[in-house]
Amino acid sequence: MSAPAAEVVRLLTDRGETVAVAESLTGGLVAAEITSVPGASAVFRGSVTAYATDLKHRLLGVDATLLAQRGAVDPQVAAQMAAGVRRALDADWGIATTGVAGPDPQDGQPVGTVFVAVAGPARVGEGDGCGGKTTALRLNGGRTEIRMETVRSVLALLLGQIAGEQTRNERAQDTERHGGF
16 A cells, blocks of 8 residues: 555545546556555545557547547547546546556557546536646656556646645635635
8 A cells, every 4th residue: 555545545535535547557556556545445436447449438438539540648548538437437536547568669659658647526617527637757667667657646646636626625715714805
């Protein structure tokens, strides 16, 4: 169990929110990291390991044209995976990983090219859209190191988004308490 995973579970439990995971290159490692935390069942909805490109479309709703044109290793694919797993598993937050762990390049991308994404709850005025963020990573090392750093990175991205959401909510509550000023 990692400290970031424990912090994710703690924050989501405190907030009464849930998370779902869409994984490609990490092959279930993110889900395993979260579920290693005692109490994770209160916040973890489930995961989809869509290793094959066609499953990203069929199970997660990633645009087929995008996949055909750019391949699975793309920031928009990561964002759509996160949003898709969030919808599919009815979670407050969706996180996703896609990239190239090696040993060979994929979709014209070199080994170590990784994209992680978070899709979060809609804020006022955003409709069904979500507070989301995608980060591009260029990782060094072998396959194992790239996959483990991807797990750490997507959990850190989620923590950052949760903290940002918490800060926005606290500012809004403070504004309400002080008459809108």
